[in-house]
Amino acid sequence: MANSQTIGVVGGSGQLGGAIARAWLRSGCVAPEQLWISNRSGTAAGFEEWSGIKFTTCNQDLVDACQVVLLSVPPHLVSTLDINAKDRLVMSVMAGVSINLIRQQTQATRIVRAMSNPAADIGLAYSPWCAGIEVTDEDRRSVHILFEACGETDEVPNEEQIDRFTALTGPVPGFVAFYADCMVQYAVKHGIDAAVANRAVRQLFQASGTVLGSSPTPPAEHVNDMIAYAGTTAAGLEAMKVSALADCIEEGLDAAYERVKSIAPS
Numbered sequence: 544m545a546n547s548q549t550i551g552v553v554g555g556s557g558q559l560g561g562a563i564a565r566a567w568l569r570s571g572c573v574a575p576e577q578l579w580i581s582n583r584s585g586t587a588a589g590f591e592e593w594s595g596i597k598f599t600t601c602n603q604d605l606v607d608a609c610q611v612v613l614l615s616v617p618p619h620l621v622s623t624l625d626i627n628a629k630d631r632l633v634m635s636v637m638a639g640v641s642i643n644l645i646r647q648q649t650q651a652t653r654i655v656r657a658m659s660n661p662a663a664d665i666g667l668a669y670s671p672w673c674a675g676i677e678v679t680d681e682d683r684r685s686v687h688i689l690f691e692a693c694g695e696t697d698e699v700p701n702e703e704q705i706d707r708f709t710a711l712t713g714p715v716p717g718f719v720a721f722y723a724d725c726m727v728q729y730a731v732k733h734g735i736d737a738a739v740a741n742r743a744v745r746q747l748f749q750a751s752g753t754v755l756g757s758s759p760t761p762p763a764e765h766v767n768d769m770i771a772y773a774g775t776t777a778a779g780l781e782a783m784k785v786s787a788l789a790d791c792i793e794e795g796l797d798a799a800y801e802r803v804k805s806i807a808p809s
């Protein structure tokens with residue numbers, strides 16, 4: 544980090560924990576010598592390009608050595624952590640696992656609950672986080688630096704919003720892949736070769752993501768601009784706006800949010 548704090552990732556060989564840890568290493572905000580990773584199997588896969596990282600199968604050894612601990616194990620395995628992290632800053636990206644449950648499982652009092660996604664590996668994650676009451680201003684600065692290294696980040700006011708973001712921005716490409724597939728299926732239905740349709744839609748989404756992501760213009764303004772341009776897309780957008788599409792997207796996001804509420808042990 545900007546300072547010499549040692550940081551550990553419990554579950555750092557997993558999809559998300561590994562992506563976040565590599566984002567830290569690539570950005571330089573954590574040096575390999577400052578990083579600990581634990582898991583049950585002892586694998587160090589995914590970190591071959593760095594030397595100096597400490598790997599362990601004992602979560603408590605990691606906690607004892609680190610001032611900051613990120614928990615990234617599957618929600619249903621939260622009770623297998625077996626750690627006492629009383630005086631540590633504990634961060635978690637586990638879906639649906641509340642600050643209360645993290646406190647019970649770790650004895651920590653300085654707890655940050657976050658969401659992120661594996662696009663951290665390419666510096667493109669969105670990582671919202673909320674702080675428990677004993678988190679200090681210095682902790683907040685550290686958390687901001689760590690998640691900024693993964694992409695974009697915001698502190699949000701409460702855990703309810705983390706649950707909403709778990710549904711919205713936890714999956715990559717997630718719901719966007721479904722929309723893209725609908726477009727591929729439309730093209731195929733109208734006689735376009737599947738491989739061509741796939742290439743075309745992937746390129747469309749890459750370009751659209753870059754355009755949407757590279758300026759602060761809200762998506763709604765892009766829609767309004769296209770409607771104002773009054774070309775072929777305007778006709779399509781007008782039809783979509785009066786269709787049930789927005790309701791269907793809400794229904795899907797609601798279902799994901801409901802699942803967040805039940806994915807972890809209570």
Ligand SMILES: NC(=O)c1ccc[n+]([C@@H]2O[C@H](COP(=O)([O-])OP(=O)(O)OC[C@H]3O[C@@H](n4cnc5c(N)ncnc54)[C@H](OP(=O)(O)O)[C@@H]3O)[C@@H](O)[C@H]2O)c1
Binds near residue numbers: 557583620623
């Ligand atoms: N992947 C995503 O797209 C995504 C997105 C948003 C949020 N999340 C959240 O991120 C967390 C991790 O998900 P994931 O997809 O990265 O899972 P994953 O790929 O299955 O990785 C889980 C990691 O946890 C380790 N692990 C399991 N039990 C452990 C224990 N008791 N002690 C130490 N390490 C343990 C596993 O290694 P061993 O098997 O060797 O122990 C592995 O490194 C989950 O809570 C999930 O809700 C994931």
